[in-house]
Amino acid sequence: MFDREEEKLKEFGRSLDKTPISEDELDAAIMKGFLQAKEGKKRNRRGIKWGLSVALVAIVLLAFVTSIRVSPVFAAYVSNIPGMEKIVEMISNDKGMMMAIENDYYQEIGEYVEKDGLRITIDGVIADEQGIVLFYSWDSKKKLNLAIENADLTDRTGENFDNGVSSYYGTYYGDDEVTKQGMMEFYFQTPYHENEFLLSFEAYGEEYSIPFSLDETVKTKKVYEVNETAEIDGQKIHVTTVEVYPTRVAVHVEADPDNTKQLLDFEDLRLVDETGETWGAIANGFSASGGPSDKEKVIYLQSNYFHEPEELYLVFNRIQALDKEEAYLVIDTEKEEILKQPKGNKLRNLKIKKDTLSLDVHADNEFNGHIFGETKDTDGKILESSSFFTTSREINVSKMGVSYEKNLDQYQSPIIIELVFYPEWIDGEAKVRIK
């Protein structure tokens, strides 16, 4: 009855099948949507914004955890506290946090809020004078996953502490089982003096807040004034101080102004004690702050707070580095062309589409950093970025992109992008005694 119409529709369907499709663009669009969803569309409710040059924050998502080995005593301790097993799973790749729990430094909280059939509980925290790591869980009849957005930790009146950074995640692990627990981390630039807090956040478009207080006094940091200089491949690095907190270790370093290379990332910086026991980089969470142009850089490591070593060394063998005059990328946005990049031609296949710029990064070794730093146009105007993405198709080749708040044709070409990570390393041996 509708033969002719059906045939036309099918023909149209076939013509759609022939539509040329750019897989790259589709992947980029998916990534953008995904990142927006993850970040929550309206971020920075209270305007906490750390520019890239102030803080370079690397966050790695939780990896899958299959099994954890702990001592029988620890296991017994863990089984005594409700929900603790999952907490241990979440932090199992952080020696410092594990030790904090082993040393009974976990504070149980148990405060909760209930709205709309959803109950969210702060189970407990690991806190020190500049950071609060918060473990939470939820209970709901209908909702399996809890997507927390815009989490904020303030004092009871809702006043913000000094500029801090935060990250939060939950439910991303466990193969078949739906976990109903997650963790949030808040770190501040200066010590806080309250013990009464208000945690506020959004979930499913609803606002929630939970007041809680810390009853036990937090342990104060141990500070090592180091002031030693290490050298790798002719580049000098001054290690000024090392601060050991229960949640993490902050290593403060300064690159010598006379260095010929820009030091980008201290990949394998670690603490080693007299027995050879090692505390390495933070696997999930904030790993460093300070951009290439900043004098000081802070690298965060897993904490050895609860371990009192006889001797303690800071060791590193490998730094991501570029010649200073090469540590940037110049792009002609009109011709869609790379005008200048570090030697080696590792950046290829530049694409510009509206507000988004992407290129392929060819690395000889495993490389995970996102290369794009501060971007300026010819007039010196800063291009504010709105999101980043990375996809890997082959080993050692990744497509990396950045989206700016405005379309690229709104800026004066060429633009200059500071490189904050790059697949180029210097190697050597550096060992600084800190205790």
Next chain:
Amino acid sequence: MIENTVIKRAIKGDDTAFLQVMKAYKVDLYKTAIAYLKNEHEAMEAIQEVTFRAYKKIHTLREPSYMKTWLIRIMINYCNDQLKLKKRIIVSEEQIHSLGATDNHTVMEIQDAMGQLDDTSREVLTLMYFHGLKIKEIAVVMGRPEGTVKTWLNKALNKFRDILEEKGGELNV
């Protein structure tokens, strides 16, 4: 084909699995977007938005085997909203080019006719003819009895024919 276990993991909130799912169905989604929006840029925009919406809502999906059609429905809903915003549909040179069809006139004619249909008719025809779903499957996806879908399909084809004939008539005058 994407495995059911991956879909299940995606529903439970596994990010890697979610991205795998999106990538597995990206071409289907893109085709739907192009059919509705007829414009490459807008279609990419649509993919981004659908990814966003899907991520926020994936935990509500009960049956993993409905993943594909669930995503396509999100896309169709989004496109319907976009079309309402536009009211009048203009076909640009670029869009014709991006369709890459040999018979541009037919393509335009059909696109135009689709654009004039009501939402339900357009959705039924899209699922049926562009995605090759059977009436039974459409019934499940839209949550209505098969009989209703059959009625809708008949109505849709009727309207579609009327629109095409009206056009043809005008051309012949």
